Amino acid sequence: MGDFNDMLSADDKRGGTTQPPWLIRGFKEAVQDSGLIDLPMEGYPFTWTKGRRALNPTEERLDRALATQRWLDEFPYFKFKEQELNHVVSEAWNKEGHAPLLSKIKNCTEDLEVWGARLRSRFTRSIREYREEMEQNQDSSNDLCVRKYQEAREKLSKVLKQEEEYWKQRSKIHWLRDGDSNTKFFHAMASARRRRNHITKLSNNDGDLVHDQSGMCNIAKEYFDNLFQQGDK
Known part of the structure; x- marks a missing residue:
């Protein structure tokens, strides 16, 4: 938990220069390889601001909490299970x-x-x-x-x-x-x-955003198929 000085998604930044996709992909792969899960955040989505008094300040989410699935199972906190x-x-x-x-x-x-x-x-x-x-x-x-x-x-x-x-x-x-x-x-x-509730876009494994329905269906199908295959193992 703390300031990782990096982002998992392009949506973690608003204003300023766009975060390079290769940086986002590298941090995302590091988190996945470590078996960690990004815990959801409540409240204002950005934790760092540059040029607060400017008309269009740069805002980023650099602070986050990561945990393993085992930790989540031990501390479900208000998680309803059946x-x-x-x-x-x-x-x-x-x-x-x-x-x-x-x-x-x-x-x-x-x-x-x-x-x-x-x-x-x-x-x-x-x-x-x-x-x-x-x-x-x-x-x-x-x-x-x-x-x-x-x-x-x-x-x-x-x-x-x-x-x-x-x-x-x-x-x-x-x-x-x-x-x-x-x-x-x-x-x-x-x-x-x-x-x-509705879905307007999905991100593929390369970090690219897909907006069309056909592309989003393919991404979601691949994700859920992999998820259930892991569950069978």
Whole structure:
């Protein structure tokens, strides 16, 4: 973590002289060869500025945090996980064998929507059941009722936290205002983000930007095919 004085993408710089592609490619290859992953950044995207008072200052993202996959597995921080998720994506991707990229993505989208609906239904059902159990065991003079009430309360707290983290990950918002839980807020943010999501360009292995749909499909297909091949190994 710190100032690497280099960039992983042309988007890491705004204004001034364009960063040479060979410099970007060299740093990117060094990061990949080291088995590191660039952690996402929140807030203003640039960490260094030259000519701050100028009309068009030069801004760059030189500071970043990198981590290995093993570290990410140890410290997932607000990362919602479901063991069945990888299976859902893998099954959907391989459902039609050598189908076109857009068909594979469509299959994944549809199956993930079904999985998400099933998960949300599970949250709703569990919350209702735990609250009912708490209501049925409010007799503080009965030791058995006290124990059941406490167990139900702990389970309710856990599932509420899981539901909150689910919507937080979907909304890409990784903070809680004043520590308050606000699942409806994250739900609304996720829905708004889904409506405006679109891809306008992709970068190939040489660092060149591709804007046409055919080129982007080829890049994405190659990436996902390689990803699932690595997963099989």
